[in-house]
Amino acid sequence: MEPTARAATTASPTPPGTSLPHDPGPPSPELAGLLDGVPRQRGPVAHAAPAAVPLPADVPSADAPAPGRPLPGTRHLPALRPWRLLPTPTGTPYTFGYAALLTLTSLFAAKADPGVVHTLYQASSTDVAHLVRTPVLVLVASALWIAGGLLSPYAVCFLVVLTALERRTGGARALGVFLLGHVLATLATEVPVGLAVLVGHLPDSSLHRLDYGISFGVATSTGALAGLLTPWLRWPLLVLFGGMVLQDLIAFTDPMTNWGHLIALTIGIATWPLVRRGRAAHEASARG
Numbered sequence: 001m002e003p004t005a006r007a008a009t010t011a012s013p014t015p016p017g018t019s020l021p022h023d024p025g026p027p028s029p030e031l032a033g034l035l036d037g038v039p040r041q042r043g044p045v046a047h048a049a050p051a052a053v054p055l056p057a058d059v060p061s062a063d064a065p066a067p068g069r070p071l072p073g074t075r076h077l078p079a080l081r082p083w084r085l086l087p088t089p090t091g092t093p094y095t096f097g098y099a100a101l102l103t104l105t106s107l108f109a110a111k112a113d114p115g116v117v118h119t120l121y122q123a124s125s126t127d128v129a130h131l132v133r134t135p136v137l138v139l140v141a142s143a144l145w146i147a148g149g150l151l152s153p154y155a156v157c158f159l160v161v162l163t164a165l166e167r168r169t170g171g172a173r174a175l176g177v178f179l180l181g182h183v184l185a186t187l188a189t190e191v192p193v194g195l196a197v198l199v200g201h202l203p204d205s206s207l208h209r210l211d212y213g214i215s216f217g218v219a220t221s222t223g224a225l226a227g228l229l230t231p232w233l234r235w236p237l238l239v240l241f242g243g244m245v246l247q248d249l250i251a252f253t254d255p256m257t258n259w260g261h262l263i264a265l266t267i268g269i270a271t272w273p274l275v276r277r278g279r280a281a282h283e284a285s286a287r288g
Contacts, residue, residue, distance in 0.1 A: 084163075091167065092166040092167060092171065094174060095163050095166050099158070102145075103150065109145065121212055124145060125138065126142045126186045127190065128197070128207040132194075139182070142182075142212040146213060161218060162174055162218075162221055164225055165177065168228050169278040170281075173275065178217035179217065181221065181223075182214070182217035182220070185216035185219070185261075185264035189257070189259060193209070211257070216264040219268065245261045249261075
């Protein structure tokens with residue numbers, strides 16, 4: 001329905017030859033008292049447009065965008081926060097605590113007597129001899145050292161990858177993925193060595209090979225994190241890390257460890273359904 005428009009009252013000119021009615025003049029006081037409630041007739045009045053009322057400085061205009069929203073026609077870009085790539089005590093407590101522990105052991109390995117450090121490395125080694133006698137102890141102890149120290153590529157990958165994984169899935173799930181790869185990749189490389197020694201294909205000295213560090217766990221965490229990224233980040237990450245692993249395997253400097261890295265990366269990729277469900281559960285708990 002169209003809104004009813006108000007009719008404007010305009011004065012039309014008097015046609016020629018028309019007599020005007022006699023003006024009776026003002027009413028008598030008695031009659032005026034009786035006509036107080038009757039509206040008086042007024043002539044045409046020019047209505048002035050209402051003056052614009054200035055808005056206070058803190059009241060936004062109707063055409064202005066709301067605070068924090070982009071202007072019309074512009075694209076909102078997320079703010080870059082590079083500090084979220086590193087662990088923090090409140091945001092990623094598991095990764096932060098583990099990184100602090102690895103920093104202490106790495107500083108000890110760099111400053112302590114080399115003979116003492118080598119003895120600790122041997123006691124923490126996940127070789128076949130130790131896995132047969134004290135499997136749980138050496139699996140935990142071997143994950144307390146960084147092969148190559150704090151400046152090794154796996155130390156940097158540990159900080160970035162574990163931080164990103166914990167932010168997306170929670171600390172317990174991120175640590176679980178790390179330990180899963182550390183344990184399974186270790187067993188996948190050491191059990192064949194024990195069987196080869198048993199059948200006589202390798203010497204008995206292979207039962208005491210030095211094997212320690214966090215690289216298997218980092219490789220598994222990298223593969224798992226790739227499943228939580230967008231495709232334009234996922235595949236470059238897998239190509240870059242997988243290419244590094246394959247290059248080490250082709251160099252054939254430490255074939256058992258290099259095969260372990262490839263196995264650990266594959267284990268991480270196999271956990272994609274688990275970590276994706278874990279991310280959904282973590283986001284739901286954060287919202288609730």
